[in-house]
Amino acid sequence: MGNRADFYTNYFYIKKHSGVCFHLLINGWGGTLKPYDEEVIKKLDIIAVKIRRHVIEMLYRAKSGHPGGSLSAVDAIVALYFHHMNDNPKKPEDPDRDRFILSKGHAAPTLYAVLAECGYFDVKELKRLREINSILQGHPVSFHIPGVEASTGSLGHGLSFANGIALAGKADKKKYNVYVMLGDGETDEGQIWEAAAVASHYRLDNLTALLDRNFLQIDGNTEDVLRLESVYDRWSSFGWHVREIDGHDIDQILDALQMADDHKNQPTMIILNTVKGKGVSFMENNVDFHGVPPNEMEYKLAMSEFDMLLRKLEEAS
Amino acid sequence: MGNRADFYTNYFYIKKHSGVCFHLLINGWGGTLKPYDEEVIKKLDIIAVKIRRHVIEMLYRAKSGHPGGSLSAVDAIVALYFHHMNDNPKKPEDPDRDRFILSKGHAAPTLYAVLAECGYFDVKELKRLREINSILQGHPVSFHIPGVEASTGSLGHGLSFANGIALAGKADKKKYNVYVMLGDGETDEGQIWEAAAVASHYRLDNLTALLDRNFLQIDGNTEDVLRLESVYDRWSSFGWHVREIDGHDIDQILDALQMADDHKNQPTMIILNTVKGKGVSFMENNVDFHGVPPNEMEYKLAMSEFDMLLRKLEEAS
């Protein structure tokens, strides 16, 4: 593989043709595979576990951060960066790149782990999440974390920012797509609905939103805190093309992303039905793990669950 | 009629039983009538013309202000204050009063003219709209204009404010209702959708919103500036009971208001299909009259149109 240029050429070749990140390949996930076949899905599933493991390690080390919403977001972000999106860690400023905006900025650990594993920055940096002088801020910051497109953390901004990118893409007749992930609680924010109207008004079909529909925010269930249903009807009534899928099923995610790219004249909202805390038994659907990191015991338990899961997945593949 | 106390006793008696404001009665609109009968409607129609006349006079004199949206809002506000609402100009702080919030604050002249004609303050004050040291500010201010419930002018706040009143009413088991008028362009504002969600979440059936659906904002048609349709679907999807009527038909307005009061468990949105500039031929559907007052010629033309209309209405009644 030789020099860095080769590394990335291969990376992209393999990524596009296998759905598997090269960085992970050299770490032991080898094999070139056809897209959408069962093997691809399995590989992505394995990557997702690896990302979840990073997330829990990062939060445990940082002794702060948001496990619940980071874990529910993993599969979609993995599907985007390790298979679907056209991006290049070597050229993070490439004007033709697809963009991903993490509007629910508190899920930063997931984004960071994915970016690192893709090669945007050294995986070692993950150890320094939330430490002073680290590049990895508690919430994403565009101007100094490689690969981060927008500064988020104040909820409700990301869809608007994505609108700006999509408008620029249309104006410049670029082929890129913009993907933005929203929290379900986040859609309480009025700015989301301003952005929803603008995206549909301008027929931003180069824009796809993914809603992490885990039914929890901080103070409880979304339907108790501030009723959202019918989410589907809300987005349709604002002029969006809406599809609802299992947000932890990579197959469905890849399929929905492709369908969203192909859909013309409207932005697409993919409602990802997810489980907050997904992948760590005692965090699943547990509102207490929104913003509380694992203690030592919990950390170890989570790690053993990941180990078991990985073993199972690897045996199957 | 004698003293002021009698005046108001009579005022309320007659108002509730005739749909006609006593203040106007003593100015020549006499007669006690049954509610909802044709005579009531005609009287209210006549009052509406009188209010429109005030509006144009006020704006002409002030040489500034917003004719278009003031005129489209007249009929609903007249129906509220001169028939439907339970308010008392003598006791503007009565904790049991029904409330009206003009969220589209730039229609202040209509609110002021109605309040003055109801007796909240001297009709003479209308002449001093927008002048220095006048009580009548360019946009409504709650703390010093009698009868004004909320300070508006920055669009998008009024529904939230009304939510607060409705929540207080529920908490205190009060019987009052809250009415709030929104501009259609105003519903571009995200805060409106935050408020829409909260009102439906708390099942604020003591809250009724009226949407002045005149299809114009400042930069053009609402559907060109930032598409709103389907307005009906948007509000239903946010959990509202929605009804759409002719916003210049007093009969339909009174009917819809009663239906809204009777509807349980949901807030009601009454979509008023209106004409911006209604009542002045050359202002109707004319976006240029959003925020430009009439010049002398236009003023005179408008006055003659009102005279004609009044004559017609009075002959008919």
Add this chain to the structure above:
Amino acid sequence: MSKEMVNPRNAYGETLVELGKKHSNLVVLDADLSKSTKTIMFAKKYPERFFEMGIAEANMISAAAGLASCGKIPFVSTFAVFATGRVYDQIRMDVAYSNANVKIFATHGGISVGKDGASHQMIEDLALMRVLPNMTVFAPSDATQTKKIVQLMAETKGPMYARVGRADAPLIYKTEDLKDMKIGRGLTVKDGDDISIIACGTMVNHVLDAREKLLKDGISARIIDMHTIKPIDTDLIIKCAKETGAILTAEEHSVIGGLGSAVAEILAEKGLTCRFKRLGVNDIFCESGAPADLFEKYKLNAKHIVKTTSALLEQ
């Protein structure tokens, strides 16, 4: 000599519960952060007077104004960054301009928020609230004072804003120390002749620490707890300038627009000759990190207060 640590947020939650008993018209609103702001204590005790408003801060402020118009005393809480900048226009129109009896109590002010990073470290809230006509602005320095200020807020009419930090803070006062505390009247916590250090909020504790160290260098610093940023205690500032000839302000906030600016405005307009320096965040966004690390890097801890004081006195 280590002081008892109490979280001002807990003091807020507890005081709300007490006041809720006394004032049946006191209501509380929160925007999906009731566990962090501690309004959850009130919510549990008085669920019918607690309004969960979701992650929709703008609506929350305007709705609070609506509640106030019906005679309620609404306390509105969320993080300082969302309680001010996110909703400035709503506070401006529905609270300040309307002179509404709305009480905004914000937590997680300043950089001691720590690891969440600059997006969550509100260093401009005092400036934003100070520029609003009719607004009273507080930054209580410990749990005891927080309690006192929450009581004053509930029992004094008008638009008010208060902010506390996220972290536990050493107790500075006992309840009886604050019996006569008044809005707009700073407290002289320690006397001194060489310099007056005027601080607010979380910084009062740090300047008290610095005072101990300064004493060893023979510098006697007067410590003023300027809990009310607006209306500011002009008389006390003038007195300090005249009596000590040097003033240092200290706040967990930008040096622009907050306490330091308020004092500078008075010194400049009164034409008082007085050495003067503002200590605070120097007009930058900070970063994630443990609060102690941040206070060291951004020069807000006792060590740096000592340094700055010495440098100012050597001028």
Add this chain to the structure above:
Amino acid sequence: MSKEMVNPRNAYGETLVELGKKHSNLVVLDADLSKSTKTIMFAKKYPERFFEMGIAEANMISAAAGLASCGKIPFVSTFAVFATGRVYDQIRMDVAYSNANVKIFATHGGISVGKDGASHQMIEDLALMRVLPNMTVFAPSDATQTKKIVQLMAETKGPMYARVGRADAPLIYKTEDLKDMKIGRGLTVKDGDDISIIACGTMVNHVLDAREKLLKDGISARIIDMHTIKPIDTDLIIKCAKETGAILTAEEHSVIGGLGSAVAEILAEKGLTCRFKRLGVNDIFCESGAPADLFEKYKLNAKHIVKTTSALLEQ
């Protein structure tokens, strides 16, 4: 001697059109006020680069940041009250914190907005924008300077805010006068020895009028046009303090947080003995009225500038 009246908003619209020709990546956003902000001129010339965003200011700011992230130079316009307070959190996160190349150009700043009333009279925007790290803040004084500043904004990277008033304003400058004008360097419009009057925006014209009257009383006032409020021209302020021994600031803005505060901060910290007074809106919401009536009632016109100056010099 009456000067030509030109509306700075028109200058803005015209300059946008010119710059649009030069910079193909310049785009313009407006929130249903393009006729008032004059972005309509650009919209007509370059419809494909004009984005009508509806009455949804928050989304507009964040979307502008997204456009900037793609190499566009977005100019965002609406009234000053909606361009700052309504969207403070969006400017904070997406523009200032992210150091995005977004240009916010606001019209209808100050009380000369007139009859719309206090809800529309933005007297806090300079304070709000000044407290944001990374932000450059302008208040051009006439149409010529507006043009210059819009050019500088387009051609200098970084987050920037500028505000003009609603009304026509007398021309103070010819284009060549401003050839060498730089961001952050105030202009000495008239020399004088007795006092320096440091003004910005609409007030420069009023202080020039006042200067004429003061001359008749034998007072020679130096007039500084402090078009950039941030970064402020510290050197020039120090020079003025030293050379004239008296400074009056004048702004169509609250006396809190804006130009006056910025100057006070410097005077106080530099320990300069200098008579000083801030002229502006005295921390109140004003009201509807003709601009001239408001300037009289709220003491901002030449007559009151003269009075204030005389009083300051008699101190």
